[in-house]
Amino acid sequence: MTTIAIMIPAIIDQECADALIDHMRKNIVVANPDITFKFLVNVDDYRRKGCLGTVETICDSYSSLKQSNCTVDIVINGKPLGLTVASRELFKRFLETDFEYLVFFDDDCVIINPVYFNEFINMVNEDYTFHLAFAYDNISVENPFITNDVYLEGQTVRIFKNSRVFCTENGTIFTKNMVRKIINEYTTDERKFNTSFNPEDVIGALDCYKCRPVLTVAFKNNKCVVVDLKQPWRLPKENHFIVDSIRHYRKVGWNK
Numbered sequence: 001m002t003t004i005a006i007m008i009p010a011i012i013d014q015e016c017a018d019a020l021i022d023h024m025r026k027n028i029v030v031a032n033p034d035i036t037f038k039f040l041v042n043v044d045d046y047r048r049k050g051c052l053g054t055v056e057t058i059c060d061s062y063s064s065l066k067q068s069n070c071t072v073d074i075v076i077n078g079k080p081l082g083l084t085v086a087s088r089e090l091f092k093r094f095l096e097t098d099f100e101y102l103v104f105f106d107d108d109c110v111i112i113n114p115v116y117f118n119e120f121i122n123m124v125n126e127d128y129t130f131h132l133a134f135a136y137d138n139i140s141v142e143n144p145f146i147t148n149d150v151y152l153e154g155q156t157v158r159i160f161k162n163s164r165v166f167c168t169e170n171g172t173i174f175t176k177n178m179v180r181k182i183i184n185e186y187t188t189d190e191r192k193f194n195t196s197f198n199p200e201d202v203i204g205a206l207d208c209y210k211c212r213p214v215l216t217v218a219f220k221n222n223k224c225v226v227v228d229l230k231q232p233w234r235l236p237k238e239n240h241f242i243v244d245s246i247r248h249y250r251k252v253g254w255n256k
Helices: 014-029 053-065 083-095 176-188 199-204
Strands: 004-012 035-044 068-078 101-104 107-113 129-132 144-155 157-162 171-173 216-221 242-244
Touching: 004 014, 004 053, 004 083, 014 035, 014 053, 014 107, 035 083, 053 107, 068 083, 068 129, 083 101, 083 176, 101 176, 144 216, 171 176, 171 216
Parallel strands: 004 035, 004 101, 035 068, 129 216
Antiparallel strands: 101 171, 107 242, 129 171, 144 157, 157 216
């Protein structure tokens, strides 16, 4: 049976946790009964002004994902680690498991389409980085790199090539060996790791990451076509898997 770990760095934000968990349950866990999942969750004891919840309620919410094909492993940090350090620690926890693949999700995103991993997960290897199509409410993160060059087509996915390598953690799928190389490069050259950096900048600058082309996995329908660069949505919004909007459209959000 295929085994997939899901890594989520979280803070105290009940609205975000509840929205993400509802979508995870429906479009990840229930949608893939033949896959075994393990959620690796890091909860920073940090709450922005105006956010609801406690460490305990956030942990209870993530724990509710447990079912026959899914376990949940939560670590609470009294001192906030921040996103970059939390990502590194979650990578290390993944390496301690016997799971084959790791997928990153932000704690303030929603999954708008079911992800049927068995259609493509066996294609994930050392040659390419697979990335679930990800957007904000008003723009696709796949812009401007995605091309209308189909690498693979399945029943519910269409996988496109990109014109350059880029790193967006949200939706990225890693193999065990990919994560091991990332951690090894962190530790052998500490100049490439600085807690003030965005983790996507850190990972994207690593030699082991830059050597692999990025493929965008899109949700397929009859409109799933990449259009001209001048268009605001080169890949239609409905063909994305992930939309990250909750904090960005609240006064307490990242753009406060």
